[in-house]
Amino acid sequence: MRKNMPALGELERVVMDAVWDSPEALSAYDVQQQLEAAGRPLAATTLLTVLSRLEKKGFVASDRTVRPYRYSPVASRADHVAELMHEVLGESRDRMAVLERFVGSVSEEDAAVLRKLLRGDG
């Protein structure tokens, strides 16, 4: 698990959502079309800039054997979020206290999911 994950800006997050939501790798143009359909028209160059920043940050990878290049997520959204949770948890000095507060404030459904997952685990 990478430490010190870079933060995502607002547009970067929107782009990541598009990349995550797609079953296949997307070209910059694909992303542009999707955002335009979602009411957020942007210049193609803007998408390219954002995508290359995301690539530098390690959030997407590009397949350069085809033209146009295809961008795909490095980690799934769930993996990404789970990693973030671990990173946040690692900030603390008293993990137990944090977990206590965390569990104490999850919904009953989430608690049920956790119980099930932990049962299967040990």
Add this chain to the structure above:
Amino acid sequence: MRKNMPALGELERVVMDAVWDSPEALSAYDVQQQLEAAGRPLAATTLLTVLSRLEKKGFVASDRTVRPYRYSPVASRADHVAELMHEVLGESRDRMAVLERFVGSVSEEDAAVLRKLLRGDG
């Protein structure tokens, strides 16, 4: 639980650590002394600026009935971190998938803590 918690900068985090680590409310001067002892000397005005930004963001509160003002954390560090975890979790569309990844990658000690907490809970 507040949504959209503002992010903490690097110095802001250091200051919050000092505030969290102290059993009583601190004056700006106290914080300055502590950071200086920790090898990070800063002008008093810098601390005041940071503290007022932290107050505006809702991380600390100031007692203005005494002079110098005393700053104390609004939430404990554990509460803060737990809130962050919830916020991150809320980013996801598939909470279950995230929880699965999360639980799948916690240490055995953390898992034991979680099991215990969830047992007491339900």
Add this chain to the structure above:
DNA sequence: GAAGTGGTTCTACGCGGCGTAGAACTCAGC
């Protein structure tokens, strides 16, 4: 192989947040 066309990189600008702190102000005590 020169030209066109779509896609990509290079470069850059403006804005806002953060680290940093000087200058000006305020209030308790003399």
Add this chain to the structure above:
DNA sequence: GCTGAGTTCTACGCCGCGTAGAACCACTTC
């Protein structure tokens, strides 16, 4: 009302992010 510690006001520089123009590259088509 002066003094000095403590606080607010103001500001500057840097960096990241949203944004995109201009230049560059790689195929197709004649």
